[in-house]
Amino acid sequence: MIEVDAEGVVAFTQALVRIPSTNDPMRGRDERPAAELVEAKMREWGWRPEVSEAAPGRPNVVAVVEGGGGDGPTLMFEGHTDVVTEGDLSTWTVDPFGGEIRDGRLWGRGSADMKSGLAATLYATRALQLAGSFPGRIKVCALADEEGLMLGAHHFVSQGLTADVDGAIVAEPEAGEICAVAKGALRLRVDLTGKMAHGAMPQHGRNPIPAAGALLAGLGTLQDELQARHPAHEHLGEVYVTPTVLRAGSEEQVNVIPAVASVFVDVRTIPGVEHKVVAGRVAALAAQEGISSEVSILVDRPPVDVPTSDPVVAALAAAHRSVTGEEPVYGGVPGSTDGTVLTHWGGIPSVVYGPGGKWIAHQADEFVEVAEIVRCTRVFAEAARRFLNGDY
Numbered sequence: 001m002i003e004v005d006a007e008g009v010v011a012f013t014q015a016l017v018r019i020p021s022t023n024d025p026m027r028g029r030d031e032r033p034a035a036e037l038v039e040a041k042m043r044e045w046g047w048r049p050e051v052s053e054a055a056p057g058r059p060n061v062v063a064v065v066e067g068g069g070g071d072g073p074t075l076m077f078e079g080h081t082d083v084v085t086e087g088d089l090s091t092w093t094v095d096p097f098g099g100e101i102r103d104g105r106l107w108g109r110g111s112a113d114m115k116s117g118l119a120a121t122l123y124a125t126r127a128l129q130l131a132g133s134f135p136g137r138i139k140v141c142a143l144a145d146e147e148g149l150m151l152g153a154h155h156f157v158s159q160g161l162t163a164d165v166d167g168a169i170v171a172e173p174e175a176g177e178i179c180a181v182a183k184g185a186l187r188l189r190v191d192l193t194g195k196m197a198h199g200a201m202p203q204h205g206r207n208p209i210p211a212a213g214a215l216l217a218g219l220g221t222l223q224d225e226l227q228a229r230h231p232a233h234e235h236l237g238e239v240y241v242t243p244t245v246l247r248a249g250s251e252e253q254v255n256v257i258p259a260v261a262s263v264f265v266d267v268r269t270i271p272g273v274e275h276k277v278v279a280g281r282v283a284a285l286a287a288q289e290g291i292s293s294e295v296s297i298l299v300d301r302p303p304v305d306v307p308t309s310d311p312v313v314a315a316l317a318a319a320h321r322s323v324t325g326e327e328p329v330y331g332g333v334p335g336s337t338d339g340t341v342l343t344h345w346g347g348i349p350s351v352v353y354g355p356g357g358k359w360i361a362h363q364a365d366e367f368v369e370v371a372e373i374v375r376c377t378r379v380f381a382e383a384a385r386r387f388l389n390g391d392y
């Protein structure tokens with residue numbers, strides 16, 4: 001087994017958690033200080049990180065570590081430096097940015113999602129480098145804004161930095177599961193426009209609210225239809241079509257028929273469901289007599305479906321088996337990750353695997369098991385060795 005710096009990776013995770021790199025630019029907070037710490041660590045090891053801004057003040061940090069062992073593939077390790085906000089402090093029993101270790105757990109915002117995973121990718125690469133030469137290279141990437149619009153991953157792809165990558169491991173918390181599939185997300189805004197009128201004379205207006213009601217009923221039918229046509233995925237479950245926001249009229253003007261009603265829809269898809277088709281169906285449901293409708297696509301992240309036979313998945317599974325002594329468990333990502341962007345827009349296979357529970361992300365009292373950080377660092381080092389040597 002490749003020897004990793006167990007104390008180092010835990011201490012570095014702690015140092016990252018102590019930086020409140022919340023994705024909250026409105027309040028003047030972002031990932032920059034965490035990205036700077038990553039950059040400093042890379043320089044300390046003699047790497048040459050490139051820093052590139054995905055948006056003003058929102059840096060991506062990328063270092064390429066050459067193996068010096070001749071020609072070979074390029075493996076990408078990916079993590080994000082931003083975290084979601086701590087939320088209501090009264091729901092926390094620990095300091096969200098204390099990085100405290102107690103009962104074998106490291107506590108704090110981002111401990112699982114995903115500062116421990118990010119630290120593990122750095123320390124795994126360092127461990128492999130110190131163990132001797134290897135073929136090919138590793139691209140270690142700490143990207144910005146995963147919790148927002150994924151500006152970091154989109155910027156990374158637009159810079160052409162995926163062109164030479166053969167496979168990517170995304171270190172999100174998946175409780176040790178190997179996740180080569182991820183659900184897709186399609187978020188739509190539907191504006192239904194009628195004609196404003198006095199409530200006493202509705203015959204002079206065109207009320208968009210009943211049209212919104214018909215649309216909502218139609219969305220339920222659409223979900224039933226999609227679920228019937230696309231049976232539940234073994235790791236991702238069902239397709240869902242969920243209205244999440246409904247807006248029309250005003251409490252102060254109960255006697256007025258509003259001109260506009262808006263419905264926002266959050267669609268979660270599985271492989272095989274075409275987002276374009278779903279958006280078209282919603283547009284057809286929105287089109288009703290006397291009402292003009294407009295559907296805007298707010299977010300369009302297709303599902304990810306990388307085969308488990310892909311080298312990056314196979315290398316990771318073999319590494320998991322040899323480091324933990326256990327058979328790998330395959331799972332799915334319920335949301336989307338930077339891996340979605342890397343696979344769909346960058347055209348590279350990605351797999352998600354990292355320390356921390358699947359459900360602890362974004363919650364109060366977030367934590368990661370310290371032993372899991374170290375074990376994951378070992379798995380990453382071994383996965384890189386296997387991937388680059390073609391040993392899987």
Ligand SMILES: [Zn+2]
Nearest residue numbers: 113114146172
């Ligand atoms: Zn994350």
